[in-house]
Amino acid sequence: MKETTTNNDAQNSECTTSTPCPRCHRPMDAPPGATINYCPECGTPITPDPVRERIVDLMLKGIRDDMREAVVRLEREQPERYAGLAAIISGTA
Numbered sequence: 001m002k003e004t005t006t007n008n009d010a011q012n013s014e015c016t017t018s019t020p021c022p023r024c025h026r027p028m029d030a031p032p033g034a035t036i037n038y039c040p041e042c043g044t045p046i047t048p049d050p051v052r053e054r055i056v057d058l059m060l061k062g063i064r065d066d067m068r069e070a071v072v073r074l075e076r077e078q079p080e081r082y083a084g085l086a087a088i089i090s091g092t093a
C-alpha cells in the first residue's frame with residue numbers, strides 16, 4: 001500500500017510586490033504597476049532587485065580593483081611572499 005504524503009501546502013507566494021521592509025518587516029504592498037521607493041511605515045528606501053544587483057556588481061568591481069592594487073603592492077613590497085603565493089597557485093611550491 002503506497003501512501004504518498006506530498007504535503008505541498010507551502011504557500012507559493014510569488015507576490016513580488018509585497019516584499020517585507022528590510023527594517024520594520026512590514027509587508028509593503030505596492031499598487032499594481034506602481035513601485036514604491038520608500039517604506040510607508042518607517043521610510044526605509046526600497047531598492048528593486050535589479051538595482052541592488054547593480055550595486056553588488058559595482059562593489060565587487062571596486063573590491064576587485066582594490067585587490068588588484070593590493071597584489072601589485074605585495075609584488076613590489078614583499079616579493080618573497082608574492083613569489084610564495086605565485087608558487088602555490090602555479091603548483092610549483
Ligand SMILES: [Zn+2]
Binds near residue numbers: 022039040041043044
Ligand atoms: Zn519599514
